[in-house]
Each structure stands twice: as structure tokens, then as C-alpha cells.
Amino acid sequence: MARTTGSHSDITGPRVRSAALTLFARHGFAAVSMRQIAKEVGVQAGALYNYTPDKQSLLFDLMQTHMRDLMEARADQPASGSAMERLEAFTRFHIRFHSARPDEVFIAYMELRNLTPGNFAVIEGLRRQYEDTLEGILQDGQAEGSFAVPDTKIATLAVIAMLTGVNTWFREGGRLSLDQVEQVYWDMVRKTVAA
Structure with missing residues (x-):
């Protein structure tokens, strides 16, 4: 299939992903058509198939990229120190x-x-790897005697849910800065797991 005149895969491909990201977040995956994505990018609907096989592949690509970026950024964080220090670093990160x-x-x-189902399994596996990082910190804290949680898996999921919840309400320029929010959340996480 020939590429649209004037299009460039290194420019249009990222624009397709960016438009899909914005539209999926704003309207939901099911409500967005390939035609809407094409309109946002400024190409004919058929041209999208030069960059992605279908809408499901776009969704999977966005999720997988997010999870891989998360895992790579997390891998760049220091992994030493006490469990409490590592938990604080995880929280702030x-x-x-x-x-x-x-x-x-x-x-x-x-x-x-x-x-x-196949794409879900891949994303779920990546999420589990990330969760395992935090659960390992909690298990180490249990072994050190600095944490007291009845179930490290449940505590892991609860902490991640609490931390991710910041995105639902935090806005730059609000009552608290991100630094202040980070400190409040660290205090809550610490008290939640402390022995």
C-alpha cells in the first residue's frame, strides 16, 4: 500500500498514537472510530492502516508503551537502602x-x-512485574521488622491504588504543590505499613 504523498512515517506514526491517546482518554476506546483518529491527524482514514493494523493494536501499543516506559524509568531508580528508604523512593517515583x-x-x-485476551495477558504481566517490585520492598520490610502488614499482596495493591489516585484530582497551580502532595502521600504510605 502506498504512503500518502507528503506523509512521513517518523512524523505521522507518532501523531497517530498521540491522537489515539487523546481521543481514547477523552471519549473512551469504544466511542472512538478510526475515522475520528484520522481526522485528528489530518489524514484519510485508510492511511491509518499504514501505521497500525487496527484500533485494538493502537490501544495495546499505547498501554504497552506506557508500561515499558514505567518499568524502564523505575529500573533507573536506586535500588539500595533500607526497605523504608526504598518504599519512600517508590512512592515518590x-x-x-x-x-x-x-x-x-x-x-x-x-x-x-x-x-x-492475548493483549490483556501481556499488559497484566507487565503490571504484575511492577507490582512485584513494591511487594518485594514490603516483604523486605516485614523481614527487617520495620513493616507490619497482614498481606503484602493486598498492601501492594492498596498502596498503588492510593498513589495512582493522585491523578484523579491533582492539578498544577492548586492548593498544594506536587512536592507537598508527594510528602503527604509518603506520610500516609509510611503510616499504613509501619510496624
Whole structure:
């Protein structure tokens, strides 16, 4: 299939993903058509298929990219120190990383139901890897005697849900700065797990 005259895959491909991200976050995956994405990008609907096989592939690509970016950024964080120090670093990292990506976070949580079973399994596996990082910190804290949680898996999911919730209400220029919010959340996480 020939590429549209004047289009460039290194420019149009990212524009397709960016338009899909914005539209999926604003209207929901099911409500967005390929025609709407094409209109947002400024290409004919048929031209989208030069950049993606279908809408499901676009959704999967957005989610997988988000999870891989998250895992890569997390891998760049220091992994030493006490469990308490590592938990604080995880807390602050999670809030910072996600607050800069509200559309990606919204899609990553709200559109899981729209993934095919195979795509869901891949994304769920990546999410589990990320959760395992936090659960490992909590298990280490239990072993050190600095944490007291009845179930590290439930505590992991609860902490991640609490931290991710910042995206639903935080806005720059609001009553609290991101630094202040980060500190409040760290205090809550610490008190939640402390022995």
C-alpha cells in the first residue's frame, strides 16, 4: 500500500498514537472510530492502516508503551537502602511518573476491559512485574521488622491504588504543590505499613 504523498512515517506514526491517546482518554476506546483518529491527524482514514493494523493494536501499543516506559524509568531508580528508604523512593517515583502522564494512566486503568485476551495477558504481566517490585520492598520490610502488614499482596495493591489516585484530582497551580502532595502521600504510605 502506498504512503500518502507528503506523509512521513517518523512524523505521522507518532501523531497517530498521540491522537489515539487523546481521543481514547477523552471519549473512551469504544466511542472512538478510526475515522475520528484520522481526522485528528489530518489524514484519510485508510492511511491509518499504514501505521497500525487496527484500533485494538493502537490501544495495546499505547498501554504497552506506557508500561515499558514505567518499568524502564523505575529500573533507573536506586535500588539500595533500607526497605523504608526504598518504599519512600517508590512512592515518590510513582507519583512523579504518573502525574506527568494523566492520559496514559487513565487509559492503562480504564481501558483494560477493551483489550483482547492475548493483549490483556501481556499488559497484566507487565503490571504484575511492577507490582512485584513494591511487594518485594514490603516483604523486605516485614523481614527487617520495620513493616507490619497482614498481606503484602493486598498492601501492594492498596498502596498503588492510593498513589495512582493522585491523578484523579491533582492539578498544577492548586492548593498544594506536587512536592507537598508527594510528602503527604509518603506520610500516609509510611503510616499504613509501619510496624
